[in-house]
Amino acid sequence: MSETTATRLAIIAGHGTLDAAYPPLILATAAVSMDMEAAIFFTFYGLEILKKGNADKLKVPPLANPAMPQPLPGFSVPNVVGVLPGMTAVATGMMNSWMGKAKVAKLSELLEMAVEFDVRLIACQMTMDVMGIKKEDLIDGIEIGGAATFLEYASQNAIALAF
């Protein structure tokens, strides 16, 4: 057995909610700061993150997440309230406000940083076909690829993670 040090980070981003979009971008930019390479493969709803002007519009679902801290401490919001049309906005506003107070970069800023850091941002061809998304709908500086593109990248000395 030999020792191996991973030199790349290979991430699959498959969800398009605000909370799910942060980890891939935070980890990829952190990896580059540590002198690793990084690539993110955006597939299914994850492609929402790459749509032009969309990164800062992603939302937090207030439903189906019993672990979501409640807007008022000690006051539990039952699911039925989470269903009211305004609650997605409340949950999303809350997370954006938390992020701002903790001086965490906005998603659009992390995305720009990722492009500057030469993180490979790969849009899933099959998802684009399935959902009718065109290359011009997506931000500049990305490439288009498939499962094989991801697997080839991930097969060489990589930490691979799916979100």
Place this chain on the structure above:
Amino acid sequence: MSETTATRLAIIAGHGTLDAAYPPLILATAAVSMDMEAAIFFTFYGLEILKKGNADKLKVPPLANPAMPQPLPGFSVPNVVGVLPGMTAVATGMMNSWMGKAKVAKLSELLEMAVEFDVRLIACQMTMDVMGIKKEDLIDGIEIGGAATFLEYASQNAIALAF
């Protein structure tokens, strides 16, 4: 430090929704096409994918997924509408229709392909015990195993991913 090329793909499939079931099967069959080995460990709700006759009945949740494209472009469906009993069917029908138009194989077809390609399909013993699922409830050609089965497989030159 030595260079290492992964020769296997080790996947955990833990969700039983239609959108969550595709990535493990697409990646595993792609890996075999690239001369890699592949195994999928089906656990928790992921076992739904292996239930006899169930693969093409999996559904897309319309709720709690603000990134889900809306049925009518430009017309946003608030959560409260997603709750109406018919909306799971609408979201599921939409995704099936997209997949069909893009000539993506049905889940049952991908599952058959995985069996033909000798992808190891491993059903989680503990989940079967917990949920009262019997081997005869599951499709043919699978094996039953535990966390150790997965970890042993994943520890040898593998790309490991959890969905």
Place this chain on the structure above:
Amino acid sequence: MSETTATRLAIIAGHGTLDAAYPPLILATAAVSMDMEAAIFFTFYGLEILKKGNADKLKVPPLANPAMPQPLPGFSVPNVVGVLPGMTAVATGMMNSWMGKAKVAKLSELLEMAVEFDVRLIACQMTMDVMGIKKEDLIDGIEIGGAATFLEYASQNAIALAF
């Protein structure tokens, strides 16, 4: 190309629901039983698992999970029923009852076992800042770290998985 055997398991736990909390703890304790090292990085809602006295209070979302087995076999609960305030309790009670019948350890027991087994439990600094969580809010025996802590650990002969 050389053969490599992973000697560690590096997990990201990013969700705080009961069903999402089990896999990281089951896999980490299984890994130690197999003479591997293990670390779990708790981030975003995953931090709920580490909050003092909280592990056995985590809930199962009944919504947005069409694969969730229904309380009454053959009787399908539409989403609209899942929204009723009591349904989270029903789904959570069901899963706890299943787990008990199958003699699966409670989450708090798995967490204690992980501490005894020297699994590194790492709370995400950024999430603590963002959500205003203090070290004294979390169980004893953990450490605090960031994305770099996780990536360093995961880069050395590890199976890496994100949940």
